[in-house]
Amino acid sequence: MAASSPDLLLQVEGVTKRFGDNVVLAGADLEVPRGSVVTVMGRSGTGKSVFLKCLADVIQPDSGSIRFDGQLLKSGGHAKSRAEFRQRCSFLFQNNALFDSLTALENVALPLEQMTDLPDRDIQSRSLEALQQLELEKFQDSYPSQLSGGMQKRLALARAIVTRPELVLFDEPTAGLDPLRRNAVFLMIAKYQRQFGFTAVMVTHDVQEALIASDRVALLDQGRMHFQGTPEQFRSSADPVVTSFRDNTFTLTQSLAAIRSGQSFSSDDS
Numbered sequence: 552m553a554a555s556s557p558d559l560l561l562q563v564e565g566v567t568k569r570f571g572d573n574v575v576l577a578g579a580d581l582e583v584p585r586g587s588v589v590t591v592m593g594r595s596g597t598g599k600s601v602f603l604k605c606l607a608d609v610i611q612p613d614s615g616s617i618r619f620d621g622q623l624l625k626s627g628g629h630a631k632s633r634a635e636f637r638q639r640c641s642f643l644f645q646n647n648a649l650f651d652s653l654t655a656l657e658n659v660a661l662p663l664e665q666m667t668d669l670p671d672r673d674i675q676s677r678s679l680e681a682l683q684q685l686e687l688e689k690f691q692d693s694y695p696s697q698l699s700g701g702m703q704k705r706l707a708l709a710r711a712i713v714t715r716p717e718l719v720l721f722d723e724p725t726a727g728l729d730p731l732r733r734n735a736v737f738l739m740i741a742k743y744q745r746q747f748g749f750t751a752v753m754v755t756h757d758v759q760e761a762l763i764a765s766d767r768v769a770l771l772d773q774g775r776m777h778f779q780g781t782p783e784q785f786r787s788s789a790d791p792v793v794t795s796f797r798d799n800t801f802t803l804t805q806s807l808a809a810i811r812s813g814q815s816f817s818s819d820d821s
């Protein structure tokens with residue numbers, strides 16, 4: 552196992568995860584420098600969300616190591632370091648996971664109520680501050696259903712940053728959004744990542760946008776990170792796995808071959 556590096560906020564080595572016979576992660580590594588935006592890409596079903604959930608301590612890997620700020624996070628023991636990790640890390644879910652019956656302010660206050668001993672007065676002021684930072688203070692008494700899709704995403708981000716996390720994990724933050732909204736979400740992440748200085752790990756299907764918005768990208772393929780590097784290195788890589796993913800020819804060729812040979816195929820399989 553490599554020594555932990557002070558430049559890395561997160562260091563993942565050899566993470567494996569299987570569900571029954573389905574080996575999803577077969578020794579995945581990832582290095583996440585402090586203050587950076589790192590995006591994990593890969594074809595549908597390759598295990599990107601499973602990998603992110605392993606980082607978020609939502610799914611327990613079968614083996615491998617995850618170091619956060621030099622500390623080893625382990626399932627079972629080390630309850631203290633895991634509890635501390637949960638305080639220093641936030642997860643932005645694909646569907647925002649807002650509570651419909653709570654107002655915007657109440658949604659944002661929730662993590663502080665659950666994870667801190669702050670008095671109500673401080674919870675209130677910190678929650679309002681997070682709403683202000685995301686330009687949502689006018690909507691503090693609105694319910695999520697009364698907000699637009701983009702505002703809901705901002706509200707979810709306000710809730711994710713209210714605990715002042717050092718690491719924010721984004722699971723497909725632009726899923727289901729049209730191209731304009733997608734751009735707005737990437738801009739929002741870049742703006743607030745700079746403003747608050749958190750480190751971000753993101754999973755997305757939006758390759759072009761990820762290459763613009765990230766400091767580093769990784770390509771998950773067959774359970775391992777086939778590539779890790781800068782967007783420039785990714786763009787210029789001649790590695791066949793990278794080029795086929797990048798140029799989307801693999802999917803297209805496979806799909807066309809399947810259609811031509813009369814096999815059934817699902818467009819979701821790409």
Ligand SMILES: Nc1ncnc2c1ncn2[C@@H]1O[C@H](COP(=O)(O)OP(=O)(O)OP(=O)(O)O)[C@@H](O)[C@H]1O
Nearest residue numbers: 570573575593594595596597598599600601602756
């Ligand atoms: N809780 C679970 N139990 C069993 N299998 C699971 C579980 N979670 C994920 N899987 C399986 O793990 C594999 C990877 O799923 P995952 O959602 O991580 O893929 P993905 O790369 O994020 O896909 P997409 O880009 O389509 O969201 C799939 O085969 C999925 O069925």
